[in-house]
Amino acid sequence: MSDPFKDQTTEEHPSFCTVQFSRISGTRRFFGSSVTSHSWVALRVHKAKLHHDLARDWVHGKCNPMIEVYLSSAQFAELLTTMNHGSGVPGTLQSVDGKQIEQLEDIKSETTRVKEHFAKIMKVRASEMKDRTDVIRELLKKPSIGKADREQIADFVSTLLAQFSDSMPFYLDQFDEAAQRVSAQAKAEVDAFITHAVATAGLEVLRAKAPELAHEG
Numbered sequence: 001m002s003d004p005f006k007d008q009t010t011e012e013h014p015s016f017c018t019v020q021f022s023r024i025s026g027t028r029r030f031f032g033s034s035v036t037s038h039s040w041v042a043l044r045v046h047k048a049k050l051h052h053d054l055a056r057d058w059v060h061g062k063c064n065p066m067i068e069v070y071l072s073s074a075q076f077a078e079l080l081t082t083m084n085h086g087s088g089v090p091g092t093l094q095s096v097d098g099k100q101i102e103q104l105e106d107i108k109s110e111t112t113r114v115k116e117h118f119a120k121i122m123k124v125r126a127s128e129m130k131d132r133t134d135v136i137r138e139l140l141k142k143p144s145i146g147k148a149d150r151e152q153i154a155d156f157v158s159t160l161l162a163q164f165s166d167s168m169p170f171y172l173d174q175f176d177e178a179a180q181r182v183s184a185q186a187k188a189e190v191d192a193f194i195t196h197a198v199a200t201a202g203l204e205v206l207r208a209k210a211p212e213l214a215h216e217g
Contacts, residue, residue, distance in 0.1 A: 025039050031090050075090060
């Protein structure tokens with residue numbers, strides 16, 4: 001015979017889940033971040049079930065998360081403070097349905113990418129300048145320089161000036177902006193690491209003082 005006073009039920013549904021943020025310490029790089037982080041946040045989403053017992057509901061998340069995403073401290077702060085903006089904040093996928101994702105290798109910083117691309121452009125421009133300078137030298141060797149030759153020389157010079165006046169300021173600005181972003185990321189990561197370290201140290205002190213505080217109370 002069933003117990004009429006027993007009130008235990010367990011329900012599951014595809015929409016049931018639990019969401020968790022956790023703080024992790026270590027050293028690693030993240031997608032979308034140009035600096036190494038020593039403290040980061042893990043976002044985990046678990047399948048869940050609803051258990052009713054002892055006259056209340058209990059929500060239980062399953063052990064392995066459906067998805068686990070790592071965010072640097074700067075990315076986590078940006079996620080919380082810039083809602084409804086663009087397509088979201090970069091994150092590093094750690095696992096899906098319990099399967100680990102391949103670890104992210106060291107990637108080039110934004111400033112390095114800008115510098116390398118600028119160097120590549122300058123190499124092409126230098127080659128073009130050499131070729132055009134050779135042409136100008138040959139034109140200047142002529143006993144007399146006609147109107148067409150002068151126009152060709154003028155065109156070469158104006159083209160080179162335009163290329164440098166357009167490219168150099170633009171890439172200098174891009175590099176400056178990238179450097180500022182990297183500096184801001186680094187500052188945010190350092191601030192987060194210090195804040196976490198201070199908070200952890202404070203908790204340890206409180207735990208040690210707990211018996212004394214309780215006795216004084």
